[in-house]
Amino acid sequence: MRDLFEKYLPEIPSFVLRLPLRARAALMIAAAGAAALWVAIPGGKGGVLAALGRLGSTLPFDLAVAWVLGILSAVLLSRFGRSYLKQRLIYAFCRLWLEYREVLTLMIEKYDVHRLKDYDLASLQDILSHAGQYHSLRGRLRHLLYHIGEERLRVIPIKQWQDLVRENPHLLDYFLTPFSFLLNFRPPIYFIHNFGDQAWAALAISDEYIEYLTYKHGRLRSKLEAA
DSSP states (O other): OHHHHHHHOTTSOHHHHTSOHHHHHHHHHHHHHHHHHHHHSTTGGGOHHHHHHHOGGGHHHHHHHHHHHHHHHHHHHHHHHHHHHHHHHHHHHHHHHHHHHHHHHHHHHHHHHHHHTTSOHHHHHHHHTTHHHHHHHHHHHHHHHHHHOGGGGOSSOOHHHHHHHHHOHHHHTTOSSHHHHHTSOSOHHHHHHHHHHHHHHHHHHHHHHHHHHHHHSTTHHHHHHHO
């Protein structure tokens, strides 16, 4: 999880990220507890010294309230942090996916030319010139897909994908979305040669999934357009 924060949330101060996990958790709870204690202590808003002067016999109760509020704040902050991270990871996935889609589409189109030219060496080398970018994007997207969870990328069932799965049950039954199918095959030439038609259809259907993700995550569309 730490490497994901450092890679996809660079705005978080690096010195905080370098702290051990327990230290970061303690820091968050301490901050939440301090804020809760400030509110819980009568007259706390008047200053620390004034608050300490008013503690008296209410100290056990104030500490108990501060502890409860601190724990609740920590839980809420933790959940908010996880939700925020997931949204950032989904944005990173969509941004990289658009790049991957462009590369894979170009490779499929060039493979059709390669086939028309009777599989000559020059056109094959032209396709393989994109292999490095293909493998780099594929690896990063598989990493993100694992941490996000594929079910989070399926806002609603897409009928076109369900139809494609029914038409190709031996190939697609194991894939929840077009994303995992299109990221499953390491050798691009093997993938395109054997499953080019299904890949072409899945690429088009993946646009539907991206579109519904922009509906669910309101700021996603503007971020993708600005990228």
